[in-house]
Amino acid sequence: MRVFLASIPLDGARVVVVGSGEPALAKLRLFLDSPAELLWFAPDGLPSPLEIPAGAPAPVTRRPDFADLIDARLVFIAVNDIVKAHAVAKTARALGAQVNIVDQPDSSDFHTPALIDRDEVVVAVATGGSAPILARDLRSRIEGVLPQGVASVARLAGDLRRTVKESVPDFMARRRFWEKAFRGPAADLAAEGRMAEARREMVRLLNAAAAPHETPPQGLVHIVGAGPGDPELLTLKALRALQDADVIIHDRLVSSEILDRARRDARRIYVGKSRGDHSVPQDEIERLMIEEARAGHRVVRLKGGDPFVFGRGGEELEAMRAAGIETIVVPGVTAALACAASTGLPLTHRDHAQAVTFVTGQPKPGGVDADWSRLAAPNHTLAVYMGAGQAERIAADLLAAGRDGATPVVVIENGSRPDQRVVKGRLDRLGALVARLDLTGPALLFIGETAALAVSDDQPALSEVAA
Structure with a gap:
């Protein structure tokens, strides 16, 4: 990972934009609907009144001084004189601000990603400043599949988050509650704006999750074909299983690029074999799968190629059935x-x-x-x-x-x-x-x-x- 996209809270934050050309106006538009305090300085002169975004703060036709930059969290600089730009940047950094000098990635503390703004939900695509057009193209593809009502779903989750944490103290049980909530009727109702009904469905799920269980719920095993190694040859079903997994038990032939698509906090257990070297015997692998599932975990047994083509997936499926473990086989592109x-x-x-x-x-x-x-x-x-x-x-x-x-x-x-x-x-x-x-x-x-x-x-x- 060459860049890290941090989520910066904007409530009460001061954001400063310096400049009057289109790059500066684009930065202004980013923050017009945010809760940040937005200041605009236009030392190179004002743009045409028709170009000024509706709702923009009154521009100040000078460079920001020391007092203007106190408590600034983000400072965007898009002026013609690069020497003056660096002077403003030096002052802002001395006061603790993060600075972006437009079109100067090597001189910036951060780069502006391509953003999809759904109020409570913000999706960002970044290329480290090296290919902003590519980032915008990727943003457009993501935007096409992102539901318009996703902000309502996030807003409802935010309202209930503390209650859920208090009612369901176990981390794994709490995560399963949220997955059911986000993938079921509650999320659909919220996305349609039917918030009262969505809240009732969330509360119903919460009551069920908080109810005491005499025995922990049994988990699930997915026997998944990872394909030949190219991550783009993963099936969508395999990708979903990887991103939902609590535990991933994987072979030697599973590439690191495939594992990078899995949920980051999933526990990974390597049971690789090579010719003449079976470091983990097959019966031990099957015992491990059963043990993890009985502990209530969602287990992905990740195998190179297709699990049912010389992958011993049939043996593992028989073992899971004999143990009474619910198992789903996800085929892969065989080698x-x-x-x-x-x-x-x-x-x-x-x-x-x-x-x-x-x-x-x-x-x-x-x-x-x-x-x-x-x-x-x-x-x-x-x-x-x-x-x-x-x-x-x-x-x-x-x-x-x-x-x-x-x-x-x-x-x-x-x-x-x-x-x-x-x-x-x-x-x-x-x-x-x-x-x-x-x-x-x-x-x-x-x-x-x-x-x-x-x-x-x-x-x-x-x-x-x-x-």
């Missing part, structure tokens, strides 16, 4: 789909592949290996998970079953991520290809005619070829 799409590799193709099979190259210890002789047919794409360590054996089994040695293959490491690597070859050289790559991240093998259509790291993209 085969993401890796193929990121390289332009079609898993099926009318001319090259009439079938696709997802297969693991690493059966469980003592388990039955895949029947490679049944997977060696032409016009058939194989997406091999956990196959890098067994690449030479897999190739040998397919060749022995009759697959052509010239069959195209692709190895994709860290698929869909910024550090993705894509290397193409042929089946009879697959073992040597994988050995030469010295893989350090998760990798998938694609075997079949469609692999020839993938764009590799040493090959230009189709758009470049066309150009």
Whole structure:
């Protein structure tokens, strides 16, 4: 995080704007409806009367002096003479004010974000002063989905906040009350302006939350697919589960960018595994999920890719059902789909592949290996998970079953991520290809005619070829 957006109370605050051009007028307009004491100085002369915002304070046609800046909390300076701007800034800072010199981000104590003002609710988007137009564009997108009546919801919550805290002293129970309140009929009624009905519904929820329980309420488990690592490939349902979670139990393949989308105060428990290193056994992971849910927590079991595609999600779901824990499965974009799409590799193709099979190259210890002789047919794409360590054996089994040695293959490491690597070859050289790559991240093998259509790291993209 390069910048921190603080929420500054404006009740009783003094805000000073210096300047008379459009940048200064824009700052004036920001504070016209706020409870702040607003002072305006126009040392460069007054703008046209038609340009002065309605309700603006009377302008003073000089620079602010020491007395004007006493108790100022925020000072915005937009004057033509940068030397004079810095002189005003020096005085304001000496008196404890935070200063913004318009279009001088390196000389400012703070930058003005792009704001969505809904009275009680203010949303800000900031780029550290480097890309204000981008911030405005993002603001417009957010504004389109933000309900107009959200301020009424916040206002009602503010009225009841102390009562709720006194009635429901437990932090977790209190948070669940607010979530029900903000996501149910009470919020809808408040957003429509039906405040009396909304208050009654809030009070009903509060009475239920404050009632003594003989046993703590049981929590909920979400088994969530995190996708291949690109946070933009998270489903909306997965994102909501992450932002509601009390506890996140996550694997090694879950990227930090995905975890950054989770609620900041959620407890995170790492149970990652790698080939030959199962630091947390599967039965211990399941016991942990049950224990956290029975403590009343909302648990997200976060798994790379899709939890039901070589992710042991089925085993975990069975364990939760046996324990009587309510469980919701949230599918994710599995690695085969993401890796193929990121390289332009079609898993099926009318001319090259009439079938696709997802297969693991690493059966469980003592388990039955895949029947490679049944997977060696032409016009058939194989997406091999956990196959890098067994690449030479897999190739040998397919060749022995009759697959052509010239069959195209692709190895994709860290698929869909910024550090993705894509290397193409042929089946009879697959073992040597994988050995030469010295893989350090998760990798998938694609075997079949469609692999020839993938764009590799040493090959230009189709758009470049066309150009």
